[in-house]
Amino acid sequence: MAMAALRREGRRFAPLISPRPITAVRSSPLYPTLEDEGPLGLRHISTQVVRNRMKSVKNIQKITKAMKMVAASKLRAIQTKTENSRGLWQPFTALLGDLPSADVRKNVVVTISSDKGLCGGINSTSVKISKGLHKLNSGPEKETKYVILGEKAKAQLVRDSKKDIELIITELQKNPLNYTQVSVLADEILKNVEYDALRIVFNKFQSVVSFVPTVSTVLSPEIVEREAESGGKLGDLDSYEVEGGETKGEILQNLAEFQFSCTMFNAVLENACSEQGARMSAMDSSSRNAGDMLDRLTLTYNRTRQASITTELIEIISGASALEG
DSSP states (O other): OHHHHHHHHHHHHGGGSOOOOOOOOOOOSSSOOGGGSOSTTSOOOOHHHHHHHHHHHHHHHHHHHHHHHHHHHHHHHHHHHHHHHHHHHHHHHHHHOOOTTOOOSEEEEEEEOOSSOOSTTHHHHHHHHHHHHHHHTOBTTBEEEEEEESHHHHHHHHHHHGGGEEEEEOOTTSSOOOHHHHHHHHHHHHHHOOOSEEEEEEEEEEETTEEEEEEEEEEOHHHHHHHHHTOGGGGGGGGSOOOSSOOHHHHHHHHHHHHHHHHHHHHHHHHHHHHHHHHHHHHHHHHHHHHHHHHHHHHHHHHHHHHHHHHHHHHHHHHHHHHHO
16 A cells, blocks of 8 residues: 555656756855755755855854953943043143134144954044045145054055055054053154144044044144134133243143143043944844844755755655556
């Protein structure tokens, strides 16, 4: 009775196993589907290929989840420092102002970026703003130079603005950030560049999913004195009395250097916070995408396995039918 049943099944499936020629097989290496496996009757794609792909995606998902947790841990550690540093530069803004529209001859664009990638578009945003400032403050009687902090801005600006780069500083976050470290860097920048206005480009941290590209302007003592004498926003500077033996120029020099170091310290911390928040968001999106890809690959694997079993059953039934016939 069993053989009779096999013969009946063989006659039932016989029309499906036609001896038509086999054409070339086209398959996708990433997402193999049944439609890409050739005509009916051809062996399906090996399940081993799909299993290997699923294993790779699972490993990638584990890495992205681990990177997200590391970024969250670093963000919590640095966020408190960032919030405390905001009180350093605000008194300078109240006293000396922040005049991004000041018309000066020598401009220096300080671009702050990260040393590592996988953190969304924060570095590209800083570079775009820096290029815009460079173009805006360039002219026949003006000179604009770059000071770069971070590998990512260096990699993008060196390609088309190498001749305008004055100084490059990398591996800024190799050690925990503190004011002493940043003040040494600020002093190094002031020693190596001539400027009328320092324009610091960074990303101001707002939340894990939000950061604002920001430009802070620090004017040289000569420009501050010129703006104060001409009135305007710095006109009230002359109302302060100068105590001690220092002249007004010396006091403005000290204030400008201290303002730059404080603004740099806050900008570096704000950008580091934005970097970790952006990395958290990017790794979370990557983990979800890996999960979706894994679901599609699992479905493909099950379909491929079922198709392989069905093909083998058809071959067994056909062979049994041929033997009985």
